Amino acid sequence: MPGALEGLTVLEFAGIGPGPFAAMMLADHGARVIRIERPGNTARVGDAGNRDILNRNRERLALDMKDPAAIGRIRELACEADVVIEGFRPGVMERLGLGPDVLLADNPRLVYGRMTGWGQDGPMAPLAGHDINYIAVSGALHTYGQAGGKPVFPVNAVGDFGGGGMLMAFGVMAAVHSAQRTGKGQVVDCAMVDGAAILSAMTWSFFGNGQWRDQRGVNLLDGGAHFYDTYETADGKWISIGAIEPQFYALLLERTGLKDDPEFARQMDPGAWAPLKERVAALFLTKTREEWCALLDGTDACFAPVLSLAEAPHHPHNAARGTFVEDGGMVMPAPAPRFSGTPAPAPRLGGK
Structure with a gap:
């Protein structure tokens, strides 16, 4: 069965x-994607060629x-x-004779996606950078880490992927969608600094309403609260707790034997958290x-074990949903989200 984007050419x-x-x-969702590569497909940092999960399901053209x-x-x-998607520094495609003015003149309905860290304009637009730099300038990186500690970056999930590729x-x-209605394509200026900022929208809401201290590790959702954090266990492994709502917090206290301790009644008192x-x-x-x-699984205590990459595909919930799939011996995340009428085809490394 074709995917939801069958008929789209990228x-x-x-x-x-x-x-x-x-x-x-x-x-993943059925678009025909033609990946234009340099002859010889010279490997670069982060590009594993036909073994790169990010390059799956492509047609490749050197x-x-x-x-x-x-x-x-x-x-x-x-x-x-x-659609065209490119990730060069501003001006590179224009110098090649493949800028949006040229390609939109050839094809007025074309959507021209431009992926950069700093955007197409602004004083930092021509500069090099990586995920860690973009999320730093967005304000997001400042919010990640323990109280009194240094900022801790969440690998490259927030800039490269959440605030970049997904955006x-x-x-x-x-x-x-706009081009289908109007007949006119346009340029999409996708900057990771913008994306990292918008991913922090709820934090900005808390901050603007006086509900977030501009410090790491002292707030409700950044590890400041005793009921929303990760904890080490006796065997050196870790578990996660996220029991915010009163009924879930009460269940957590009951299951852990803390329900009769009056100090734990001060759930929302930041002065009691430490x-x-x-x-x-x-x-x-x-x-x-x-x-x-064994004590907390299957309850509404908002509990889950912190699984390693090797463990995650074998968790019963992930196995039941098919959250991970395999091709050529490579375990990888399955396409997401899921569509009831046009489910994504099984992904294939390399090409279609």
């Missing part, structure tokens, strides 16, 4: 990180963009495409992760 200029992730999401004939071929392909996938599909966190940490060190799972 021209992707090979890169690393957020651009390929956006193209992967579109390809073209030397220094060759005028290749530029002509790309323009021909763009005339038949719905690009949303942006180009919004622009495709000493209560010490007591909760000591409690969770008394049993192994497996023992806590």
